[in-house]
Amino acid sequence: MATPAHVLVSSTAVTTSLNSLTITGLPQNYRDLIMVIAGKGPGGQTGYVRVNDNTSAGSGNNYDLQTVERKDAAVTSRSNSSAERAYLGFNQNAWTGSTSQIVIRFCDYSNTNHQKLMLSASDSGADAVNFIGNLWKSNDAINRIFFGAGLLAGSTVRIYGIVGEEA
Numbered sequence: 001m002a003t004p005a006h007v008l009v010s011s012t013a014v015t016t017s018l019n020s021l022t023i024t025g026l027p028q029n030y031r032d033l034i035m036v037i038a039g040k041g042p043g044g045q046t047g048y049v050r051v052n053d054n055t056s057a058g059s060g061n062n063y064d065l066q067t068v069e070r071k072d073a074a075v076t077s078r079s080n081s082s083a084e085r086a087y088l089g090f091n092q093n094a095w096t097g098s099t100s101q102i103v104i105r106f107c108d109y110s111n112t113n114h115q116k117l118m119l120s121a122s123d124s125g126a127d128a129v130n131f132i133g134n135l136w137k138s139n140d141a142i143n144r145i146f147f148g149a150g151l152l153a154g155s156t157v158r159i160y161g162i163v164g165e166e167a
Contacts, residue, residue: 010159028110030161037102039155047088047149064135071128086134109142
């Protein structure tokens with residue numbers, strides 16, 4: 001089997017602090033997308049995404065999530081079968097000015113035959129790690145991603161398309 005190739009399809013360098021970020025015009029010719037966010041947030045916010053036109057609060061509770069977080073020595077989990085967004089971390093202080101990374105995989109994002117799985121891993125700098133599975137309960141292809149948390153200057157957001165098959 002071919003080794004998957006990662007192709008950069010979008011790159012945003014944050015030069016002025018942002019309250020949120022919307023990425024549109026996603027190409028539909030890759031199997032998966034991987035979004036990598038590296039940088040800092042203003043604190044007190046939980047990172048999340050919404051896809052396509054489902055970008056505002058109250059526009060539908062059509063996300064399902066399962067989370068696991070390790071903070072210090074404690075491990076916690078939660079689930080929600082009718083969330084209004086795909087959460088990237090449920091620790092309100094996870095994005096508190098420390099350098100963090102969030103990696104989100106949008107599985108089979110352009111397929112219109114099934115709902116969309118989003119897998120994410122994130123850290124809060126030094127003391128917490130989150131692993132989250134989100135399901136967007138729609139068969140629509142994903143063509144727009146809304147990242148709903150602040151990004152401070154110096155942060156970067158990259159999206160890679162994955163071609164080929166996994167071994």
